[in-house]
Structures are given as structure tokens and as C-alpha cells.
Amino acid sequence: QSVLTQPPSVSGAPGQRVTISCTGSSSNIGAGYDVHWYQQLPGTAPKLLIYVKSNRPSGVPDRFSGSKSGTSASLAITGLQAEDEADYYCQSYDSSLSAVVFGGGTKLTVL
């Protein structure tokens, strides 16, 4: 059971907007620790999508954005494309565990 809770799956049609939530607690997201998001395509290593709320590494389309409020964070994907079908993970730091923590992952299906 992950410290950060994500929905197991989300889906959307091409062109639509989807959001993936990441719910934490007062010892991680709620304590102000940064949230980062990764995309993992089947059979490949994770790729950093969003770091420190809503910064995108070079090459990541602006269709991807992040936000944070209270003890939760969200990843939004607009203009959904077939190539976005992947697993998505959030990551933060937990002060009570003194550990980097990942969410359980969300599988995005493009209908």
C-alpha cells in the first residue's frame, strides 16, 4: 500500500482532457514537499514529465501540467493522444518516513 494514493486507472478519448490525482498527507504533499510526475511506457524506464509542481523538462509537451493543493496533487493531460497511453506515477518526500515515496501508479487508456 503506497503512501501516495493514485487511482488505478483512468481513460479518455483522443482530444479530451484527463486528470490523475495523487493524494498524500500532512507528512508529504501537505507538508509542502515537491511533487514530481513520471510517464512509463510499456517495457521502458520511467520518464520525468513534471517536476516541482508544474515544470516540464525539455521536450515534454505543454499538454502536460501539474498542480498541487493541500495534501493532493494532480497531473492534467489535454489534447489526449494515443501515444499518451502509459502508466503514470507521482513522487514526493515523506518526513515521517524520511523517504522518497512513489504513488501506486495509474494506467491511462486512450479509448
Place this chain on the structure above:
Amino acid sequence: QITLKESGPTLVKPTQTLTLTCTFSGFSLSTSGVGVGWIRQPPGKALEWLALIYWDDDKRYSPSLKSRLTFTKDTSKNQVVLTMTNMDPVDTGTYYCAHRRGATDAFDYWGQGTLVTVSS
């Protein structure tokens, strides 16, 4: 251009010690702010953070695995080495090393991963 590559055994027996090496290029672990982490992923499951080593040799370990992990660096060879003792079948999975983006705990460059199977 930053690259990382994991190497080590693909099969270990229960109770044995696993030693994984991460060889990297494009950055130096002696540069202030730099860090390298290990993350693993059991088949079909989520990512799990294992350990992080910083340029100043500060080390952080997953609390649940701390007693089994040792993380060292060889700056001259551009390598980091992770050892995990007392391996169990539940430790089966893909092990990744990754570069820590300076001043954050985000991992911006990842190795391809190496699959380790624990079985007798």
C-alpha cells in the same frame, strides 16, 4: 548528454547478496548538488525507491530496507554500487539507477533497468 546503465546478475538465489553497478556519463558525482538513486519495480507493480547517494557522500535509504542496503560511489570510475543482502523472491524485479535533478528529488535521467530474478 547524461546516460546511466545498470549491470549485475540476472539471477540470484534466496539468501544471497545482490550487487548492482550503475555506470554513468555526462555528469560527475563530485559536483555539488549531484545525486544518484536506485529505484526498483516488481513485475506488474509500482515503483519503489531504494536509496540515494549525494555528491558529498551523504546517503539515504528506504527505511523498510535500510538494514539490507549499502550504497557506495567510485567517483573516479563514474560508478555507484548498491548491495542488497539476504535476497528473497519478493525482491524480484527491475532495478533502475537514476540521476537526481539538482536541488530536487526528481529523477530526470534513468538507466534502462536490469531485471533481477530471485529463485533457487
